[in-house]
Amino acid sequence: MSSKKLINSVDRCVDEALEGLVYVNPGLQVLQGHRVVVRSDVQDVVKAGKVTLLCGGGSGHEPAHAGYIGSGMLSAAVAGAVFTSPPPSSILAALRSITKPGAAGSLIIVKNYTGDRLNFGLAAERAKAEGLKVNMVVVGEDCALTSADKTAGRRGLCGTIFMHKICGALAEEGKPLEEIHQVASNAAKNMGTIGVSLTPCSLPGAGPSFELKSDEMELGLGIHGEAGVKRTKLVSAKEVVTMMLDHMTNPQTSTHINLKKGDKVACMINNLGGTSVLEMSIIAREAIQQLEARGVAVERAYCGSLMTSLDMAGVSITLLHLDDTIRRCLDAKTTAPAWPVPLLPKGKSTRENPGVMPYSQKDVADKSSGAVKVPKETADMLYDMIKLSMERLIASEDELNKLDKESGDGDCGTTLARGAKGILEILGSKDNPGLPVQVPADLALSLARVVENSMGGSSGALYSLFLTSASLCLQSSVGPADWVKALVNGNNTIMRYGGAEPGDRTMVDSLVAAGTTLSEKISSTSPVQALEAAVQAAEKAAQATAGMKARAGRASYVSAERLNSPDPGAVSVTYWMKAVLEVLRAV
Incomplete structure (x- = not known):
């Protein structure tokens, strides 16, 4: 039975709430096309050489976080759906709106939840690649956990608001990004x-x-x-x-x-x-x-x-x-309405219709990276690998959902299938591909953008981080060793942002097992033999997760007695890897 709520529709409730906030506080604006609220005078802040601040997360925690935008606090906030981390595209749009290359930079304040770390981390990496100066502090001050065993970590709670105030005051004083980050990191450790x-x-x-x-x-x-x-x-x-x-x-x-x-x-x-x-x-x-x-x-x-x-x-x-x-x-003084002082536009004393800050994706359209190209036959092979891998993930939807019911909400297969379908929708044909299959580095970046938008959630962010980092190793050459480096680099990145390590019962177990084996075999055997050994190692690692205690992700909050089957994320890795091997064997 649903609860009573004064809303117009479930789908539009977050958007209408943000619109209501800027109606009351016309010194705030909604970024066109995104669930992002920005200070209307933010460009004055940037021109003054001051650090800007960004926070956000799932909606449902109001007035956090948009209510803390104002002089002396946040510069912008990104809202996801209710209790759902916002997508990297909106986070990146927010960063582009509050800083620019050569400016003092932006500090991202993130609550310690896996989805927030991944999505904000991915946006931060993208922003750095565009020449923006960005740093991130993760707040996890939850005092509830009693065990010293590794889990997804201390949750970020109301103490995050203290971070907004501290960092905002320092930014208003004109302190540099590095100093603000250091003070915030120290304060976060002295809070509960x-x-x-x-x-x-x-x-x-x-x-x-x-x-x-x-x-x-x-x-x-x-x-x-x-x-x-x-x-x-x-x-x-x-x-x-x-x-x-x-x-x-x-x-x-x-x-x-x-x-x-x-x-x-x-x-x-x-x-x-x-x-x-x-x-x-x-x-x-x-x-x-x-x-x-x-x-x-x-x-x-x-x-x-x-x-x-x-x-x-x-x-x-x-x-x-x-x-x-x-x-x-x-x-220190702040005009942020949640403290609570309504924020009026600079130099005005009356409320006007809230403005919309223009935002055009054309300004940041993808450009060719100039990375190395591969011959037509190699591009065709990459096309076949992508197509077969996605078909295998779609076919395994029900099986992966069943595995996920033990440790999550039973949608792992559906999430991966959604991303796979998104890729197949734009893959096109070999003669007219919708993805840059002849430029592996650009291909990896394109796949990253597709999965983060079509797959969503933590899985979309993880695979997008993986592919984004992998692309860096495919810029100047694409030999067998380069592909191995790409896999290892992708693995290291998702471990850094996701917090999981081998043995934590996640997809990392399969990925790292494969990467380690490929690194050992690639110089002494053929690519096919090396990949065969890697697939075997990944399958063995995936099956081994059935006996592991979860120490990362949502499953880390589930009783170990309930976890008796392999981790669905780890198993899914073996499916697309086997598809890649099958195509490679046929060449």
């Missing part, structure tokens, strides 16, 4: 957040995201409704705050924040969306009183709906250690 929920949230057009009995509450859940660390009976506000502070400062947990008598902190009491103002004030009182009773000086306190989880009834508490720099940054 814990949340508690009384009711689940419900997505537009859907029912509750999980179930809680009327007398229950859950400690340590994520802002998308991810499972917490424990459920208890509902208790008083005083007991709730005590439980939260005890857990987030417990030295026995791997994610606690160090807090001792004499420390000075800023405290953020955040409404997760459905808690009354009366309750929030009670929680704020309890949090400050209890911290000061522990000998901790709460020098700055903030209370309100800062980073929500739609309509979830609950609260989170964030603690940030203070020093002179952080204190100065928190006290």
